[in-house]
Every structure is written in structure tokens, then in C-alpha cells.
């Protein structure tokens with residue numbers, strides 16, 4: 001994992017974002033590796049494109065930079081490269097239009113609490129030395145200091161790092177993944193929901209205001225998930241902490257092509273934010289200024305070769 005992380009870090013050095021370096025967190029998350037991170041939310045403000053919600057509630061248009069607290073959805077055109085890739089891969093996985101939504105009720109508060117407990121049990125076995133700690137449920141990659149360990153393969157008796165999700169935690173995770181998958185397919189009017197498959201990395205993140213020690217800690221850079229993670233076509237975030245009480249800062253910002261924030265999401269326990277993963281949804285997470293921000297990243301791919309089994313924790 002360390003080697004992979006280093007490879008990622010070096011690759012990352014080649015990326016630019018308006019002349020500045022790109023997210024280090026993004027670097028960890030590249031395929032095969034450990035993981036990475038970051039965060040955020042889902043806001044909104046594409047008032048010109050507002051259309052409807054997945055429940056057909058009336059949408060209240062908001063001025064730029066205002067967040068949406070109630071379930072809501074925005075639709076707009078996909079980036080050309082995104083559409084071209086999906087059309088080639090699997091046309092029945094294409095969204096009717098690209099967009100983003102924020103929703104409650106996909107996971108109950110009790111379920112979010114149980115997932116947070118699972119995350120904390122894993123994080124207790126490691127912890128990054130900077131502001132970002134991630135635990136990839138699929139690969140087992142866990143931040144430890146400035147490196148990563150594998151919580152599944154490290155011998156718990158010798159290393160004290162055995163991580164064993166219970167059967168009920170495995171079922172909970174797989175159930176939440178499935179519900180989000182169906183919500184994403186419905187929201188974006190994907191003609192064949194079965195064409196959407198979970199992909200990696202799928203990880204818990206804990207973000208704080210601690211000073212960055214490695215590039216992986218720099219979770220606040222602007223990025224496009226499709227570019228960062230390769231296999232992501234639909235990104236979802238299940239938040240496990242509350243903006244304003246558990247932590248400050250740390251909102252999820254959607255950015256326009258000038259890098260200006262046009263909408264944001266305030267993380268709230270149980271809130272699910274989901275969006276198509278192309279450059280139509282360029283985003284970043286604000287730096288956390290106090291407290292701890294917990295989230296679970298669950299993403300879906302249209303590429304059968306990049307699909308993973310939600311119950312296959314540890315590979």
C-alpha cells in the first residue's frame with residue numbers, strides 16, 4: 001500500500017488544477033491502492049437547470065451559493081467525455097441527463113450510527129498523522145501515520161489491528177449500497193438499474209483541521225471524480241456527522257468551470273448526496289476548521305470489469 005500510495009503521490013505531481021496542485025486525497029484513491037478521500041457534499045444552485053426531484057416535489061430555486069436542505073435534485077447536461085464513455089461502455093447505464101441530488105431516508109439514523117461505529121472501530125486501529133484518515137472497506141487500506149496498513153491482513157494478535165466487520169455490519173453496508181444504487185438509478189432515469197455496479201474505492205473518511213503531513217491529507221482540492229478514480233460514473237456520499245455541530249468548515253462545494261462555487265452541501269448525518277461523476281460535477285471539500293467530519297463514499301460504475309461485490313470486504 002505504501003508503494004501504491006507513493007506511486008499515486010508521484011502521479012499526482014503531474015496534475016494541475018488551474019496551475020495549482022490537485023488533491024492529495026485524490027491520489028490515494030486511485031485504483032488498486034489504498035484510498036483516499038475526501039469529501040463532501042452537495043449543494044446546489046444551478047437554478048437555470050433546475051427541473052424536478054426524484055419524488056416530484058416542487059423544487060424551490062435557490063440563488064447561487066445557497067444550500068438545499070430538503071430532498072432536491074438538479075439536472076443539467078453531461079460533460080461530452082462522460083456521455084461518450086458511457087455510450088461506449090453500456091448505453092443502458094447512461095443517465096437521462098447528468099445532475100446531482102441530496103436525499104434523506106435512504107439510510108436511517110440508526111443505520112448511519114451503526115456505520116459510524118464501524119468506521120470508528122476501524123479508525124481506532126490507525127489514523128493518519130495529517131487531516132485525512134481513510135478506511136477502504138474493500139481493500140482494507142487504512143491510514144496510519146503517513147502510510148497505509150491493511151486492516152484485514154494485519155494479524156490482530158501481533159499487530160493489534162484485526163478488523164472484522166460483523167455479519168450484521170456486512171448486511172447493513174450491502175443493504176445501504178443497494179438502496180443508494182436504486183435511488184441513483186431512479187433519480188437519473190438509468191434505463192437498467194442492474195447496469196450500475198459498486199466500484200472501488202469505497203471508503204470511510206475522517207477529516208479534521210490537522211495540518212497536512214502528506215499530499216494525501218490535502219482533501220480540499222478541486223477535482224472530478226471520474227478523473228480521480230477512473231471507474232466512478234455515479235458518486236454518492238453518505239454523511240455520518242453534522243456540519244456546524246460535530247465539525248465546522250467541511251462543506252462540499254460544486255464548482256463551475258472558473259472554479260467558483262455555485263452550490264454546496266452541508267453534511268448532515270444520514271444525508272445522501274449523489275451526482276454524476278464527470279466534469280459537470282467538479283467539486284471540492286472545504287477545509288475543516290474544527291471537529292471531525294465523517295463520511296462514507298459509495299460509487300457506482302457502468303464498467304462491468306470495474307465492479308466489486310459489496311459483501312466482499314477484504315477483496
Ligand SMILES: O=C(O)CCC(=O)C(=O)O
Nearest residue numbers: 037038039040041252295
Ligand atoms: O467527503 C465528501 O464530501 C467528498 C469527498 C470527495 O470529493 C471524494 O472522495 O472524491
Ligand SMILES: [Fe+2]
Nearest residue numbers: 038223224225
Ligand atoms: Fe470527489
